[in-house]
Amino acid sequence: MRTSRFARKHRVANTIPTVSMGDIAFLLLIFFMATTIFRLEPGLQVVLPRAETTEDPGRERIARIWIDREGRISINERFVSTSEVEGIIKSSLLEQPGTVVALNADDRAPYGVVADVIEELKDASAALLSFTSDREEPTIERRPTP
Amino acid sequence: MSDLAFLLLVFFVVTTTFAVEEGIPLALSGRTQATTRVDVRDVLEIRALADGSVETDGKKITVSEVRPLVEQRLANNSDLIVLLATHRNAEYGLMIDLLDEVKLANCRRISLKTVE
DSSP, X not given: OOOOTTOOSSOOOOSOOOTTHHHHXXXXXXXXXXXXXXXXXXXXXOOOOEESSOBOOOOSOEEEEEEOTTOOEEETTEEEXXXXXXXXXXXXXXXXXXXXXXXXXXXXXXXXXXHHHHHHHHHTTOOEEEEEOEEOOTTSOOOOOO | OHHHHHHHHHHHHHHOOOOOOOEEEEEOXXXXXXXXXXXXXXXXXXXXXTTSOEEETTEEEOHHHHHHHHHHHHHHOTTOEEEEEEETTSXXXXXXXXXXXXXXXXXXXXXXXXXX
């Protein structure tokens, strides 16, 4: 039998080497573990109200205002009075126009304080406000009204 | 080993949820805007009282009755404006419940007001 002129001299293994697969997987695992930053929410302890019509504010820049059950207002981990809100929000709007103001108020906060803050936001010419709420599934019963 | 690593990787990728803060959006009217006059017939005033009760046109209603009421009024008058008047001592959560109901009724013209 004559050997062909085009006979293959070397055979190349037709398998993909998977030895380094584990290295790649661990590399990815370590990369994601190292780059994940857990964001702690600085602010007051609030129980957010629940609502069905919530939307994602969809902005990079959000200024957060916290109002707790007692009606205390906090911005940037500092207690502030109602009259200080305008100045703080105004300066953050100057820094980054189009900032959404997220109002993280407690479910049981007195509305009077919230109303005062909204008035301050109007003075600061903040245009977009978001009442931060937990998403509620449509089946959950409403609070009973007396 | 790589199976295990990928298993962990897939597990964490699947179970990780990003904390998205959602909220009810509201566009505020600035101070510079002149007050607009509206027809009284277009306004439906819903009052949230300090004791947690809800009132409209002088009669008490429950929070769950707000949505059908607004839907019905909206069907008769597409220019309807809901004026949400909340007492200063009322709970914020009650106002959010009402705002949510009004939004669920597809009313887009909402005005907030505070009553003493």
